Amino acid sequence: MPILTRGAFAQADTAKMYKTGSWRIQKPYHQHFSAPCHNACLAGEDAQAWLAYFSEGHIQKAWETLVSVNPLPGVSGRVCHHPCETACNRGQYDEALAIHHIERYLGEQAIQHGWNYPLLSQTRHVEKIAIIGAGPAGLSAAYHLKQRGYKVDIFDNLPVAGGLLQIALPPYRLPRNALQAEIERILALGIDFQAQKQLGRDFSLEELHPQYAAIFLAIGRQNSREWQVDGVIPHHLQNGLDMLKEWIALGKLDIPDRLAVIGGGNTAIDLARILRRAGAKEVHLITHQAHPDSSENDMMNAIPREIIQAEEEGVQLHTQRGIQRLLLRGEQVIGVEMTRMQTMQHADGRSERVSFRGTETVLHVDQVVPAIGQQLDLKALEHLSTTVEGMPVTVHGQTDQPHIFAGGDMCLRSSGTVSGAIGDGYRAAIAIHHTLQNTPLPHPTQTTTITVEQLNLHYYESSPRLHTATLTVEERCKNDASAEVETGFNDEQAKKEATRCLSCGNCMACDNCWTFCPDSAILKTQENASNSSHYVFDYDYCKGCGLCKTECPCGFIIMQDEA
Amino acid sequence: MTEVSIPIEQLRQQQPRYQGISPGHRACLGCGQALAARLVTEASGPDIMIANATGCLEIFTTPWPESAWKVPWMHSLFENTGAIASGIEAALKAQGKSSKVIAMGGDGGTFDIGFQALSGMLERDHNILYICYDNEAYMNTGVQRSGSTPHAAMTNTSPPGKARMGKRHLKKDIISIIASHHIPYAATASVAYPSDIRKKVRRAMHIEGPTFLQIHAPCPLGWGHDGSQSIAIARLAVETGLFPVIELERGALANVMPIRNIQPVTAYLKAQQRFRHLFKKADQRVKEELAHLQALADHNIEVYGLQSDHTDKLDTRGAALVHRRGKHWA
Numbered sequence: 001m002p003i004l005t006r007g008a009f010a011q012a013d014t015a016k017m018y019k020t021g022s023w024r025i026q027k028p029y030h031q032h033f034s035a036p037c038h039n040a041c042l043a044g045e046d047a048q049a050w051l052a053y054f055s056e057g058h059i060q061k062a063w064e065t066l067v068s069v070n071p072l073p074g075v076s077g078r079v080c081h082h083p084c085e086t087a088c089n090r091g092q093y094d095e096a097l098a099i100h101h102i103e104r105y106l107g108e109q110a111i112q113h114g115w116n117y118p119l120l121s122q123t124r125h126v127e128k129i130a131i132i133g134a135g136p137a138g139l140s141a142a143y144h145l146k147q148r149g150y151k152v153d154i155f156d157n158l159p160v161a162g163g164l165l166q167i168a169l170p171p172y173r174l175p176r177n178a179l180q181a182e183i184e185r186i187l188a189l190g191i192d193f194q195a196q197k198q199l200g201r202d203f204s205l206e207e208l209h210p211q212y213a214a215i216f217l218a219i220g221r222q223n224s225r226e227w228q229v230d231g232v233i234p235h236h237l238q239n240g241l242d243m244l245k246e247w248i249a250l251g252k253l254d255i256p257d258r259l260a261v262i263g264g265g266n267t268a269i270d271l272a273r274i275l276r277r278a279g280a281k282e283v284h285l286i287t288h289q290a291h292p293d294s295s296e297n298d299m300m301n302a303i304p305r306e307i308i309q310a311e312e313e314g315v316q317l318h319t320q321r322g323i324q325r326l327l328l329r330g331e332q333v334i335g336v337e338m339t340r341m342q343t344m345q346h347a348d349g350r351s352e353r354v355s356f357r358g359t360e361t362v363l364h365v366d367q368v369v370p371a372i373g374q375q376l377d378l379k380a381l382e383h384l385s386t387t388v389e390g391m392p393v394t395v396h397g398q399t400d401q402p403h404i405f406a407g408g409d410m411c412l413r414s415s416g417t418v419s420g421a422i423g424d425g426y427r428a429a430i431a432i433h434h435t436l437q438n439t440p441l442p443h444p445t446q447t448t449t450i451t452v453e454q455l456n457l458h459y460y461e462s463s464p465r466l467h468t469a470t471l472t473v474e475e476r477c478k479n480d481a482s483a484e485v486e487t488g489f490n491d492e493q494a495k496k497e498a499t500r501c502l503s504c505g506n507c508m509a510c511d512n513c514w515t516f517c518p519d520s521a522i523l524k525t526q527e528n529a530s531n532s533s534h535y536v537f538d539y540d541y542c543k544g545c546g547l548c549k550t551e552c553p554c555g556f557i558i559m560q561d562e563a
Numbered sequence: 564m565t566e567v568s569i570p571i572e573q574l575r576q577q578q579p580r581y582q583g584i585s586p587g588h589r590a591c592l593g594c595g596q597a598l599a600a601r602l603v604t605e606a607s608g609p610d611i612m613i614a615n616a617t618g619c620l621e622i623f624t625t626p627w628p629e630s631a632w633k634v635p636w637m638h639s640l641f642e643n644t645g646a647i648a649s650g651i652e653a654a655l656k657a658q659g660k661s662s663k664v665i666a667m668g669g670d671g672g673t674f675d676i677g678f679q680a681l682s683g684m685l686e687r688d689h690n691i692l693y694i695c696y697d698n699e700a701y702m703n704t705g706v707q708r709s710g711s712t713p714h715a716a717m718t719n720t721s722p723p724g725k726a727r728m729g730k731r732h733l734k735k736d737i738i739s740i741i742a743s744h745h746i747p748y749a750a751t752a753s754v755a756y757p758s759d760i761r762k763k764v765r766r767a768m769h770i771e772g773p774t775f776l777q778i779h780a781p782c783p784l785g786w787g788h789d790g791s792q793s794i795a796i797a798r799l800a801v802e803t804g805l806f807p808v809i810e811l812e813r814g815a816l817a818n819v820m821p822i823r824n825i826q827p828v829t830a831y832l833k834a835q836q837r838f839r840h841l842f843k844k845a846d847q848r849v850k851e852e853l854a855h856l857q858a859l860a861d862h863n864i865e866v867y868g869l870q871s872d873h874t875d876k877l878d879t880r881g882a883a884l885v886h887r888r889g890k891h892w893a
Binding site: 010011012013014015016017018019020023052055056458459460461499503508509510511512514515516517518519520521523524525536538540541543544545546547549550551553 | 886
């Protein structure tokens, strides 16, 4: 430092000797919050993370990130009710991102280009795992265990893998080539699929145990819930799920002209739609629950999109209706008597369905088909504590026996969805891995979800959600009853839609903080930052003004009091 | 918490954009002027010489015996920045050197005290870019009104009381006065739009002759807002129409930044303590003042045609949009 004459001159760039960071009383730091799509996903996907890769043009990397959690994106992209989109912060700005369409697009790209699953671990373990049930839960668990280095055998009573996806999901929602390609890719990892092996008939849990270090049960629900009206059960009563399976297997059904489907879930909607395709002139759907368009709390469980398409196809919905009486001629059903019903909330929080006297109407139908859900078949589960309403398990799928885990529809806590089953398989696989390696189970903590108020929406352009074409009603019901109703995104649409992601709670490297810092106390560093951010704070000079926090579009910066 | 694998000083050397001011300067938290000055040097590059009028910028960048400048820089008096810059430019010309001379001053040094030297500089056709950092009062000496202070704003020399509601007079229309010198390029900009500032500086750098850029820069201390809100408030000044962002070539209006969603002036005023007397109680005087300020904004929108017809992608909204990996900055 040269000796300077007062007021004469100063050496350039010497103010840095003074560390303005000492002025600071609040300090900015990077905080990753979970995007709402992440915390809402039943399969455990972090959509925000793979959308980030996608919108940067790294399509395969996006798919690899996605399948590191969910190995069946082509399936879930089509059949999931996408709670991610319901939760999407963008929905409070203009319209939620079409996440499921981009997921489906990635699934299709992977098949088209023959991408292989990324190798998640080099370790190999000696333990063998048995998986019973090759539905989405079983396949997901098999995939995650195989990827973690275990030997995996899957047993299923069907000749093919896929479970309900294969036998109960109508092909117009899930084309079989898309399903088959993803199943085969999982099995090709070196998983031994033992077809037509039924638990309780061909083997028991006790027989498996010595050979296998752990067992994952995902057998679904085999028995139909009993249905009757005031003690009356119609003659030749057919179960909804069975009829659905029959149509999918044979492509036709022997049905009368007019039918009433009872139930408000996805099976009921699927059944009503295939009845129209199978030639029924009138299809009525009767449910206690309310239409998704209403503001009632007790809404139909089916995917709203599917309900709309069912109505387009001529299915007549009778929501908030109960069946009071069956009209019989001899033993033959000729109609039903319905009343209006409503779910009433009591002051103590209890809710009750109330039917209103004086609202009775008669509906003439030739057949009534209940599709009101399934129950667990307790055969071969004698040594486990469970009821027909489902097996109680922990969030990790643990049962009351340390080496047996369970997931999917058979569990009491099941959401009854495909993505829920995929997530169950994923979580149980992680739990099995930690149990076998004697390491503590990861705590099921979720990062705090970021709200729309934490974002700076000023920096995002308003743009409408992209929609894809659906087949016309004629094309759906007249021509090819199996044709997929919804078309997917093309390259351009997928890319455009992905750029609509707000990147909630995660840095998108927009340079706002770097550009706006009046003290040059934010440095850009792509390669050197270790926390997924592209910037570091230079706390020697940061005065703690908080401008970076205010102007961060993604809510990735928070201010903390200095100790 | 973020960790870096190389020393932070080394990282600073590797930053992808040149900056002519380094940290360690003593500007207040969230200073709009410190940001604006840095953005100017980002676009000008290092081959410049600066004449800097007395004011905040001069004070906080050169706490003796240090300097935050990385470029040749000279302190001028309040009243003679235009003259000093003219002298530097003439000396460089005599030596056959081509460094661009940039004169910098606050609104006090530009609108009021240094105005005649500036006018002379423009008239003599010097090859100089004059930057006015407009924070609408004499902030360095403790917030006294200047010719730039907007109507109804409270400063230490325009206190609201029984007789008046803050500053009685209007903000001087400096850009029209400058434009009347028929210089090649005169423009206004706001710290809320960094790309716009950099583009305008680059444009001025390429023009042989006098150019002028007025940058609206919030002062958290003088305006009475939190430092974290500087950009949000600067943006509101533009979106209300109170600070029009325009370009003039040879005195004629050449371009404006259209406003996509015009905001009511109260959104801007409410956010600042210097206008708090307009929100204490809703008497007749207050109503009239607010209506007056709204009329001033409406007038700007009308005379400059600021209402967006959605054809300009870089309107007030479009110019702010972010993209992944910063693929949008000029």
